[in-house]
Amino acid sequence: xxxxxxxxxxxxxxxxxxxxxxxxxxxxxxxxxxxxxxxxxxxxxxxxxxxxxxxxxxxxxxxxxxxxxxxxxxxxxxxxxxxxxxxxxxxxxxxxxxxxxxxxxxxxxxxxxxxxxxxxxxxxxxxxxxxxxxxxxxxxxxxxxxxxxxxxxxxxxxxxxxxxxxxxxxxxxxxxxxxxxxxxxxxxxxxxxxxxxxxxxxxxxxxxxxxxxxxxxxxxxxxxxxxxxxxxxxxxxxxxxxxxxxxxxxxxxxxxxxxxxxxxxxxxxxxxxxxxxxxxxxxxxxxxxxxxxxxxxxxxxxxxxxxxxxxxxxxxxxxxxxxxxxxxxxxxxxxxxxxxxxxxxxxxxxxxxxxxxxxxxxxxxxxxxxxxxxxxxxxxxxxxxxxxxxxxxxxxxxxxxxxxxxxxxxxxxxxxxxxxxxxxxxxxxxxxxxxxxx
Ligand code: LMR
Numbered sequence: 001x002x003x004x005x006x007x008x009x010x011x012x013x014x015x016x017x018x019x020x021x022x023x024x025x026x027x028x029x030x031x032x033x034x035x036x037x038x039x040x041x042x043x044x045x046x047x048x049x050x051x052x053x054x055x056x057x058x059x060x061x062x063x064x065x066x067x068x069x070x071x072x073x074x075x076x077x078x079x080x081x082x083x084x085x086x087x088x089x090x091x092x093x094x095x096x097x098x099x100x101x102x103x104x105x106x107x108x109x110x111x112x113x114x115x116x117x118x119x120x121x122x123x124x125x126x127x128x129x130x131x132x133x134x135x136x137x138x139x140x141x142x143x144x145x146x147x148x149x150x151x152x153x154x155x156x157x158x159x160x161x162x163x164x165x166x167x168x169x170x171x172x173x174x175x176x177x178x179x180x181x182x183x184x185x186x187x188x189x190x191x192x193x194x195x196x197x198x199x200x201x202x203x204x205x206x207x208x209x210x211x212x213x214x215x216x217x218x219x220x221x222x223x224x225x226x227x228x229x230x231x232x233x234x235x236x237x238x239x240x241x242x243x244x245x246x247x248x249x250x251x252x253x254x255x256x257x258x259x260x261x262x263x264x265x266x267x268x269x270x271x272x273x274x275x276x277x278x279x280x281x282x283x284x285x286x287x288x289x290x291x292x293x294x295x296x297x298x299x300x301x302x303x304x305x306x307x308x309x310x311x312x313x314x315x316x317x318x319x320x321x322x323x324x325x326x327x328x329x330x331x332x333x334x335x336x337x338x339x340x341x342x343x344x345x346x347x348x349x350x351x352x353x354x355x356x357x358x359x360x361x362x363x364x365x366x367x368x369x370x371x372x373x374x375x376x377x378x379x380x381x382x383x384x385x386x387x388x389x390x391x392x393x394x395x396x397x398x399x400x401x402x403x404x405x406x407x408x409x410x411x412x413x414x415x416x417x418x419x420x421x422x423x424x425x426x427x428x429x430x431x432x433x434x435x436x437x438x
Contacts, residue, residue, distance in 0.1 A: 102179025110334035180221025204234025245357025276404025318435030
């Protein structure tokens with residue numbers, strides 16, 4: 001999916017003294033922030049924010065609060081909320097912790113406000129947002145937190161910001177991993193896989209160490225399938241099933257194009273699968289998709305359009321959008337992250353399914369094991385999913401699936417050093433490209 005920029009230094013747990021002093025100077029000018037070394041064995045540094053006593057006008061008093069809670073919060077969110085005491089909140093569910101990386105980026109800028117509004121988890125679900133940024137984006141991260149403060153969202157009970165994934169992922173039930181480095185001019189794709197792979201290896205380790213054992217992880221930063229694989233391989237204590245690579249944007253794009261061609265509104269398109277990689281080899285499956293409950297091929301009787309124009313349009317939609325916007329998709333990506341979460345926390349409508357990039361081991365379609373591959377899933381709404389059984393294949397579909405599978409296997413060989421499988425060997429196929437690369 002589209003990426004928010006993240007400095008590679010983000011993954012480091014040591015900062016040089018020069019970095020510290022420039023960062024300290026910068027932050028000293030910001031009234032709410034202070035530095036403190038982390039009180040734990042790992043030699044790292046956290047940046048934490050709180051309201052200075054003289055800035056608090058009429059707080060709901062923070063009583064008997066432990067130092068840890070106090071130092072991890074941001075601004076107004078440092079004031080306690082006694083959920084039990086407030087009449088309005090009596091019917092609310094237990095607070096959930098949501099981590100968002102790349103939190104100062106464009107995608108997050110749309111997503112965070114949807115999360116905080118209740119649009120995603122519901123009007124009775126209070127949330128804590130734990131924002132992960134980079135050293136370079138830290139001021140912007142503060143800006144984001146300030147905007148969240150100013151929005152007065154009733155359900156948003158806590159916000160904290162940090163550059164340390166071990167801090168941010170503490171006890172999180174959801175981790176939305178958006179931050180990744182975009183491919184720069186002259187950068188080989190293998191280089192991108194390596195740089196981002198290191199970020200996701202580190203984040204996998206951090207999730208493994210401190211997140212809820214049942215955390216659901218949605219990887220958005222590109223190349224998202226392989227980043228998700230790296231992440232889950234570095235988090236052996238978390239079920240591999242809990243990791244997703246976001247291909248929901250591709251599903252939405254495919255539904256839109258089919259609706260357009262058939263002359264119907266897009267809610268009439270169902271059973272849309274994206275197979276494989278979030279790249280230009282992805283396979284939007286028009287064989288199993290339906291329009292108004294009928295197979296697409298009975299409604300759109302134009303095989304050539306389906307195989308060529310439609311398929312390519314979906315595969316390269318991200319690139320066309322970059323040309324128009326001058327940057328990667330952000331709003332539609334955030335909408336698709338919301339869709340992906342809601343698909344896991346609400347029961348899938350009878351007979352329908354959704355696409356997600358998930359771990360292939362045990363899949364019923366004969367896809368190679370031990371990669372992350374987009375496939376059709378259904379959920380009971382409990383955060384978990386199962387594979388759809390009743391899908392059909394023809395030669396065209398199988399041939400395309402094999403191609404995207406080969407690409408993912410090649411990406412996996414390229415990151416062998418990051419998933420505990422020895423020395424990396426990169427032999428990426430020619431057509432290995434993100435949707436945004438033309
Ligand atoms: C998208 O699908 O819009 C993005 O993943 C494009 C890209 O390559 O950043």
